[in-house]
Amino acid sequence: MAIRFLANINQPAPGSEPYLTDLSSITLLKDLLPGFNVSSNPRGFTLLPDGRVVFGAFNGSTTELWITNGTEAGTVRVADLLITDPVGTNPQFLTRVGDSIYYSGLGDDGQELWRVSATTSVRVKDINPSGDSNPEGLTALPNNTFLFSANDGSHGVELWVSDGTSTNTTLLKDINTSGSSNPQSFAVLSDTQTLFNADDGTNGSELWITDGSEDGTTLVKNINPSGSSNPQDLTLLPNGKMLFSATDGTNGVELWVTDGTFDGTMMLKDIYGSGDSTPRDFVVLPNGTALFVVTINGDMQLWKSDGTSNGTMLVKDLQFDSSAGFLTLAGDKAYYKSSGQLIESDGTTDGTVVLTGIDTPFEMIALPEWLGINASYNYFEGPKAENFVVASVVGSMAGGYGIKGTTFVITSGNDEGYFALQNAGNFYNIVLTAAGVAAGAATIDFETGPNVFALTIEAQGLVSQTNVQTITITVKNADEAPPVVTPGQAFAYAEDQAAGFKVGKVIATDDIGVTSFAIIAGNANGFYAIDNSGNITLTAAGAAAAANDFETGPNKFTLTVRAGDGVGVTDTDTVTITINNLDGVTLAGTKKKDVLAGTSEPDVLNGKANKDTLTGGDDADRFVFDTKLKNKWADIITDFQVGIDTIGLDRGVFKKIGKAGVLKAKFFDIGKKADSGKDRILYDDKKGWALYDKDGKGGVDAIKFAKLDAGLNLSANDFLVI
Known part of the structure; x- marks a missing residue:
């Protein structure tokens, strides 16, 4: 079904009012300000959780919600908050947070922070008792709080945070203690990090980051040391990086990218080498492609980027004018306005077209519609019929955009009454009825059959939209054989390991695969x-306790491990872990070619300079490398035991390999040449060489520092950063 939009469109009569459109025709929703040549000029369309839209409009004397x-x-x-005030509530920066809309509104106490829920609007807090706090840039965070800028009359325009209550609406940080930092362009980077533009009074308007705490609010990078880089239009990509526009004082206002770190903040592409391309009006399509508008020689063009320089390119030159701007995203298409035209784009040249069916909206939002239920649900019959009870959930479904208030009804395919729909708030569950769990019912017994049920379901939304679809429910045969944990498994390791050290891997088998493990005793x-x-x-607690110290004891632990296959069938067995004494010998070489041999106890061998031959012997040995590396000095390790012995890498010699402890997997690779930018430690499994790559990119020849047996199942867990 066609997507419907709510739009502010100007017509000779009745003027700029709210219209409904499917992009081929328009229908007046309501004339909010009747009369010739007068307009309510609706703006700030914002979706509520129940599918309705809240917005601001002028009624002839006030601007209200x-x-x-x-x-x-x-x-x-x-609500008419200020019937006698000529400005009205003046709603600005409408932002949905959880089930409410927050905005900057004008009341008896000035322009302050307000909240609207259902049909009521209340002031959250009088932030500036002596005037207007002017909240701006309201930005919802994943934890149902939001950031914004405001002036409390004492600190200037600074960074604030709120959970919607007066008590917890507080100044987060006074970034510019001598004036106003003017935080703006907020954009959520992750569940705990938000980027924004601020001026600390020293570095100019630069890129900042916050984790929601005062100490966690810091400058990311002074991009323009000679002035302000002025980051704008920060937009998150699916790869966790953020696009934005900025200038470093040399290349003009161009396209930049950041991951929230100093090193990860860089210019992505100088689109207009001799001037400012000024990227703006970013939107990310469902396929992860970002669209944006740039200016080249005064001509505004539509570009796209996948977050790489090579993937940043012109989509189409539609000769946008200076009024060009993004309107809304609907489905897999973005909508822009320019030069009195409405433009639709899917990120391709052919898919970027001018729509001629309607006049260009000033503002537009896609109305929620029921986009359909997932095509099918699969569930397993239980190992025993009595394991299924009434209201057991088969699957779930929700209206498009997860809208509350969408009503679902089964209209056919349920003659036996096996299934029912259960309202769960934001979604509906398909559940089994008493008939569906009765002994012998096909829904709980694969062998009884049928194994496939087709239900026709109708959805009715609050925005007068309906849809009917058929979903398929498939009953799969249960794996009634439990997984098997291999009995008698035992592991041993030497004391004094770092937290995160891999003790061993428990082996279990199952017909459909083992999906989970848990330690349930010991x-x-x-x-x-x-x-x-x-x-x-080994956990941090284990590394600091008896599990890591032979002398303290006990030196053996028996764990009961449970393995599961994801369908409720499990098996358990015991696993023994032994801690070995590290009281072997410590051997160090000289400047000559040395031959060092350990004992039957855990030993430490360090060949130092020159080409040495190292033999650890039995038990868990450590081979240490803390001397300047040369290819001709690569030591020969004659008996390295994977998972038992370790190779110690001194951070003074091996740069950029992470913190002390077990080497992280991202710094290790199999092969003789790095290629990811982070591969520092390599193992050539064809010839047995252990190598160190300085830049992690293969740009310089990797240095050989040890010769091991070829074909070892070596991993990052076999290396220890010291």
Whole structure:
């Protein structure tokens, strides 16, 4: 079904009013300000969780909040907060946070922070008791709080945070203690980090980051040391990086990218080498491509980027004018306005076209519609019929955009009454009924059949949209055989390991695959952890306790490990872990070619300079490299035991390999040449060489520092950063 839009469109009569459109024709939603040559000029369209849209509109004397469900009767004023005030509530920066809309509004106490829910609007806090705090840039965070800038009359325009209550609406940080930092262009980078533009009074308007705490609010990078880089239009890509426009004082206002770190903040592409391309109006399509507008020789063009320089290119030159701007995203298409034209783009040249069916909207938003239910649901029959109970959830579904208020009804395919729909708030669950769990019912017994059920479901939304689709529910045969944990598994390691050290991997088998592991007994102190692949590692608690010190004891732990296959069938067995004494010998070489041999105890061998031959012997040995590297000095390790012995890498010699402890996997690779930018330690499994690459890119020849047996199953866990 066609997507509907709510738009501010200007017509000779009745003027600029709210219209409904499918982009081929328009229908007046409601004349909010009747009369010739007068307009309500609706703006700030913002979607509520229940599918309605709240916006600001002028009624002839005041600008106030309205709400609509897409019908004329359902388009009403939220509240007249200031009937006698000529400016009205003056709603600005409308932002959805959770189930509410927050905005900057004018009341008896000036321009302050307000909240609207359902049909009421209340002031959150009088931030500036002596005047207007002018909240701006309201930006929702993943934890249902939001950032904004405001002036409390004492600190200037600074960074604030709120959870919607007066008590927890507070100054987050006074960034510019001598004036106003003017935070702006907020953009959420991750669940805990938000980027923005601010001026600390020393570095100019630069890129900042906050984790929601005062100490965690810091300058990312002074991009323009001679002035202000003025980062704008920060836009998150699916790869976790942020595009934005900025100038470093040399290349003009161009396209930049950041991951929130100093080193990860750089110019992505100098689009207009002799001037400012000034990228703006970014939007990210569902396929991860970012669209934006740039200016080349006074001509405004539509460009796209995948976050790489080579992937940043012209989409189409539509000769935008200076009024060009982004309107809305709907489905897989973005909509822009320019030169009195409405432009639709899917990020391709052929898919970027001028629409001629309607006049160009000043503002537009896609109305929520029921976009359909997932095509099918699969579930396993239970190992025993009694394991399924009434209201067991088969699957879930929601209206488009996760809108509350969409109603679902099963209209056919449920003659036996096996299934029912259960309202769960933001979505509906398909659940089994008493008939569906009755003994012998096909829904809980694969062998009884049928194994496929087709349900026709109708959805009705609050914005007067309906849709009907058929979904398929498939009953799969259960794996009634439990997984098997290989009995008698035992691991041993030498004392004095770092947290994160891999003790061993538990092996379990199952017909459909093992999906989870858990330690259910023998680990009361939390010395060990296990992941869903069966890897047992030493925790921080274990590294600081008896699990890492032979002399303290006990030196043996018996863990009960449970393996699961994801369908409720499990098996358990015990695993023994032994801690070995590290009281072997410590051997160090000279400047000559030395031959060092350890004992049957855990030993430490360090050949130092020149080409040495190192033999650890039995038990867990460590081979240390803390001397300047030369290819001709590569030591020969004759008996390296994967998973038992370790290679110690001194951070003074091996640069950029991370913090002390077990080497992280991102710094290690198999092969003789680095290629990721982070591969520092390499193992040539064809010839047995261990190598160190200084830049991690293969730009310089990697240095050989050790010769091991070829074909070893070496990993980052076999290296220790010291």
